[in-house]
Structure formats: C-alpha cells, structure tokens
Amino acid sequence: MIRVFGGPHRYLQGPGALAELAALVPMYGKRPFVVLDVALADTLRARLQAMLRDVVETIRFGVFSGECTAAGIDAMAQAAGAAQSDLVLGIGGGKAIDTAKGLRIIRGGALIVVPTVASNDAPTSRLVVLYREDHALSEVRMMPTNPDAVVVDSAIIAAAPRRFFVAGIGDALSKKFEVEQCERAGGLNFYQARPTALAVMIADQCYRTLRAHALDALEAVARKTPNEALERVVEATILSSGLAFESGGLSIAHALTRGFSAISALQGALHGEQVAFGLLVQLCLERRAPAFIAELKAFYRQAGLPVGLSGLGLVADKDQAIRTIAQRTVADAPYVQQFQTRVDAQQLAQAIAQADRGPADEPGHGPGTGR
The missing domain is CATH 1.20.1090.10 (Dehydroquinate synthase-like - alpha domain)
Incomplete structure (x- = not known):
C-alpha cells in the first residue's frame, strides 16, 4: 500500500506575522477575495486594506457570520466571481476558514489561511466540514491540495478568548x-x-x-x-x-x-x-x-x-x-x-x-x- 504525507506549501508563525501578507499575497495573486470573520471586520478590514493596497489591483471582502454551509459558500463564490478574484484569503476561526476553503474548491486559484484563534487544526488541511443551518454536520468536502500558505500571528492568537x-x-x-x-x-x-x-x-x-x-x-x-x-x-x-x-x-x-x-x-x-x-x-x-x-x-x-x-x-x-x-x-x-x-x-x-x-x-x- 502506498504511503502519503502532505501539508501546506508554507507555514509562518510569530508575533506580527500578519504583516508578512504584504510580501506573500503578490506571490499568489493580484485580486484577493478575503473571507473575513464578522468578529474581526471592524478591526482588520482597514488594516488589511492599508497593508495590501500597494501590492494588489483590487481587494474585496466577504464577511462571514454564522455557520459554514453549502449555501453560504455558494454566496461567497458568486461575490468572488463578480470581483474576478484570483486568490482567496480565509481569516478567522475554523468555520470562516472552511468557508474560504469551500470557495477555493469552486473558484480554484491559491489559498492563504490566517487563523485568528487556535481552536482546531483546520488551517493546514484540505478538509472542508459543512453543516446545516440547524448546526448538524452535513458533509465533508476536500480541496485538491493543501493551502498555499498558513500565516499564524501569535499576538492575535494570544489575545483571543x-x-x-x-x-x-x-x-x-x-x-x-x-x-x-x-x-x-x-x-x-x-x-x-x-x-x-x-x-x-x-x-x-x-x-x-x-x-x-x-x-x-x-x-x-x-x-x-x-x-x-x-x-x-x-x-x-x-x-x-x-x-x-x-x-x-x-x-x-x-x-x-x-x-x-x-x-x-x-x-x-x-x-x-x-x-x-x-x-x-x-x-x-x-x-x-x-x-x-x-x-x-x-x-x-x-x-x-x-x-x-x-x-x-x-x-x-x-x-x-x-x-x-x-x-x-x-x-x-x-x-x-x-x-x-x-x-x-x-x-x-x-x-x-x-x-x-x-x-x-x-x-x-x-x-x-x-x-
């Protein structure tokens, strides 16, 4: 039987690692679509715009709130398609990240994951766990490859609940x-x-x-x-x-x-x-x-x-x-x-x-x- 080992292409971790996105994002695309957890929208949107505006053509945001569902992923895919995005950033907790992965499955292109809590090991994997609106587990989807990069700002992690x-x-x-x-x-x-x-x-x-x-x-x-x-x-x-x-x-x-x-x-x-x-x-x-x-x-x-x-x-x-x-x-x-x-x-x-x-x-x- 064949044995296989896989993982993300790149992993970055440390206090202030979020700033590495300015150098990292242009390696993978020019029109990022950011799946951003609603809990972070007020604190990170302006920071990301300032960080990336000189290195990308456009940046669009899809604010995630609630559950990772098939309907939610489809809605994000429509918004990303309208923006002609060529790169997905998933920023937030596990369900926001899984929504970004689901979007990557539909849209293709690169994926950069930025977990803002260390509540599970979703950031590095290909798995997308979907739920129904009643929060019962629905299905598991799989990306063809692992994320292109995972960026873990430990200062953000330390400040989370x-x-x-x-x-x-x-x-x-x-x-x-x-x-x-x-x-x-x-x-x-x-x-x-x-x-x-x-x-x-x-x-x-x-x-x-x-x-x-x-x-x-x-x-x-x-x-x-x-x-x-x-x-x-x-x-x-x-x-x-x-x-x-x-x-x-x-x-x-x-x-x-x-x-x-x-x-x-x-x-x-x-x-x-x-x-x-x-x-x-x-x-x-x-x-x-x-x-x-x-x-x-x-x-x-x-x-x-x-x-x-x-x-x-x-x-x-x-x-x-x-x-x-x-x-x-x-x-x-x-x-x-x-x-x-x-x-x-x-x-x-x-x-x-x-x-x-x-x-x-x-x-x-x-x-x-x-x-």
Missing part, C-alpha cells in the same frame, strides 16, 4: 492516540493512503509538547502576550496536529463528533471540547489503565477541558443520548473502524458511559471554566 485556545489543546491531544490506532488497524489517512512513520512521530511529539507546555501557554493567554510556551503550543495545535491527522488518520475520538452533532444539547460545545471527551472514550475502549485516564483527566481540569458529558452541555436524559451518539457514530463516521478491534454501537455506548462516570459530574468542570 481562552476557551478557543483550550479547545485547540483538546483537539490536538487526541492525535497521538488516533494516529497510532489508525496505523495499527491498517487504516487510511486523508490522502487515502497508509500513514507514514513521520506522521506517527509528529503526532507523538504533538502530545508531548502539549503536556509539557500547555499550562504555561495558558498563563500567556491570561496576559494576552505570547511567550515561548505559547509559540510551542500554537505550533502543536495548528501545524503538528494538522499534519498528524491528515497524513496519519483519525479514529474513535474524532468519529464521535458525528454522534455528538445529533444531540442538540451538545451543539454549543466547541469541536476541540468534543474531541477531548472523545479521547477519554477511546482510551476506555483501549482499556488503558485507570491511573492513566485519571491523570489525563486531572490535566483536563487544570486546562479547563470537559471531563464528562455534563461539561459539554448534556445534563439530562444521558442514557438515551449516549445510545443515539453511539448509533449515529457507528452508522455515519467512516473512521470509527480505524481501531485495533471492531467497535459496535453497544461497545461504544458502554465506553461513553464509562468515560462519563465519576468526577465528570462534579460542578465547575465545564468548558471554559479554567479549572
């Missing part, structure tokens, strides 16, 4: 365990090929970096000022995590997000919060030592990650919800079987219940609490 940064840690922590399971099960990565040894190594290093530096990085987020720990964690949550999942493959922790999307009470949880709990479920299925899971849960509490379903927003009717999550995951998630043994809905439901027991129900451990 803590909850997004914590969610990025939760999303990235799982990669070591998911890539290892995919590799052992003979599974495929997102290039429909076998994982490379490099992808497995990156996933392991990602986990080690987070365990060593995440808490110090969160202190930098509290001060809204980057430090070396924050730089290491941002690289792990955006670059290493992205390379690991796309070239290494996913397993149970991410498969569960399909099931979670079917429960309305869980739709307020961020992707990384869901994945963090999904990792606990996967570790239960792996029959990891209780002491190992307890130690990881202790780290979760220190960082502010949820250790149970109540931390994700589900406090009632858990038994029925767990059955629904397990059934939907097994039915809809293609990588649920990238695991060392075959997993059915009953086994998955038992693991969800096991992961949810104990300290998960203690008050004060919900997402974003910082405990």
